[in-house]
Amino acid sequence: MRVLVTGGAGFIGSHLVDRLVEEGYEVVVVDNLSTGRKENVNPRAEFIRRDLKEPGWGAGLRADVVFHFAANPEVRVSTTEPRVHFEENMVATFNVLEWARASGVRTVVFASSSTVYGDARVMPTPEDHPLEPISVYGAAKAAGETMCAAYARLYGVRCLALRYANVVGPRMRHGALYDFLMKLRKRPEELEVLGDGTQRKSYLHVEEAVEATLRAWRKFEETGEPYLALNVGNFDAASVLDLARAAAEAMGLSPQIKLRPATSDGRGWPGDVKYMLLSIRRIVELTGWRPRLNSLETAKRAAAELVKELTW
Ligand code: NAD
Incomplete structure (x- = not known):
């Protein structure tokens, strides 16, 4: 089976590509390297540098399944530069769907987000x-x-839409945990x-996010449903202070920790969701997958991995 991963040079996409390659799929990565890095791409995957904002981005490409993970993931940027998010996240997604329709793709797995709930x-x-x-962004x-x-x-x-909570780990180059490590440096x-x-x-x-993604996709392929949305998260949450301490x-x-609320109700920036905890009952029941580490353990593990990975 030929699988195309958009954003496969980025954080989550590159880990997904590693797993797909390991499992024997023929994998093609399409990425414009705006935030992704070529060195993240598994050498056993084919890499094609293209920009999904171009309507003709898919010329000559073929796949059975598309994992659409390319996006601008910076929620904060979407507040100050909404057009960037309109283009990177809406126009690009439309162009992926148009190509999927024209080229006979069977399934699209779309990387959505907890931010859709506000x-x-x-x-x-x-x-x-x-x-x-x-x-x-949401x-x-x-x-x-x-x-x-x-x-x-x-x-x-x-289409399977996966609404991810905050995903952290090696190769991550954005988000609060990464920002904390950079500030501390x-x-x-x-x-x-x-x-x-x-x-x-x-x-x-x-x-764990990649494991959940693959399990959900396989189950989705077994069902005849045209569309399914699933939350992918953890059973609990951690505070931003916990995250700062983990870093x-x-x-x-x-x-010394200096708090900088950006709004009267203490958000980090306008558009920041203050409390997020997804129900993961549906994915657990459907696939049997369950997270092994809780949110704080996850943050601590990712912080230690990033410190090791980045050259200080
Ligand atoms: P990332 O920035 O590391 O990866 C995104 C990749 O998409 C990058 O490699 C980038 O170069 C590529 N890209 C961006 N615009 C492109 C374009 N126009 N054409 C081709 N390639 C393009 O981000 P990530 O954290 O790995 O996020 C992956 C997906 O998961 C995104 O859709 C994001 O919105 C979603 N998501 C992430 C999180 C998280 O916590 N990291 C949470 C919820 C949802």
């Missing part, structure tokens, strides 16, 4: 909770999901934390 009213948040994003993911669902019902390009004695420190979110290690501990530092 400030959820139910915790843990189930998949049938209304999608009420509070960031342009809105672009929700739009991508509904476009996928329409392509599934209208054109038979089946510059100023070991002080650590600025965006928000009032009480934000609580769920963390999942990238290895400091991994570097062997005891910095």
